[in-house]
Amino acid sequence: MWFLATLSDQLVTIVVGFALTTVVGCLLGAWFQRRTWDHQNERTLSEADRGHATQVCRELSHLMDKRLYRMRQLNWALTAEPVDESRAEASMQDYRAVLYEWNDTLNRNLAAAEIQFGVELREQLEREIYEGFRAAGATLEASYKRLLGPYRSDADEPSRGTLERDLDQLRESIYDLGVTMLRRIREGRVGRHAAR
Secondary structure: OOOHHHHHHHHHHHHHHHHHHHHHHHHHHHHHHHHHHHHHHHHHHHHHHHHHHHHHHHHHHHHHHHHHHHHHHHHHHHHHOOHHHHHHHHHHHHHHHHHHHHHHHHHHHHHHHHHHHHHHHHHHHHHHHHHHHHHHOOOHHHHHHHHOOOOOOOOOOOOHHHHHHHHHHHHHHHHHHHHHHHHHHHHHHHHOOOOO
């Protein structure tokens, strides 16, 4: 009888040990599997965020550089001595073409900048870059109208260096914004991890 009681106790211990090991093992396995899946999913989403942010950075940088260069070309054409009207007109057409492209994507670019890089960067884009382009563009168009428009005028025009300085300042703002976007991409502070 003692033998059966010992065997019974050992059997219960083995069954309980097996059950606990199986249950605990399954729970631990499921926990580790879930943790691994969460980590892999986070990596996949972070890579997607970086990819989207990189695309937004490229598109914005390309469009800002394109507009800035067309503005410089127009300014150079308008400030040449003597003014070559055909060159100035061609530069104005090129500038208008990029201006249409700019305005066609204006709000989409602001929204993409906010989603990918955060509110602060979108505000910087709007406040410094968009406003800088607007002001410099107004000055350029006024100079164009004064020199080549239907109502030509010898009215006071801004000094030649003023617009060039404004465009240089705009170039610096564009550069700073580009560096900020690239730094945030490198650090992974984009998309879901962007400052809101």
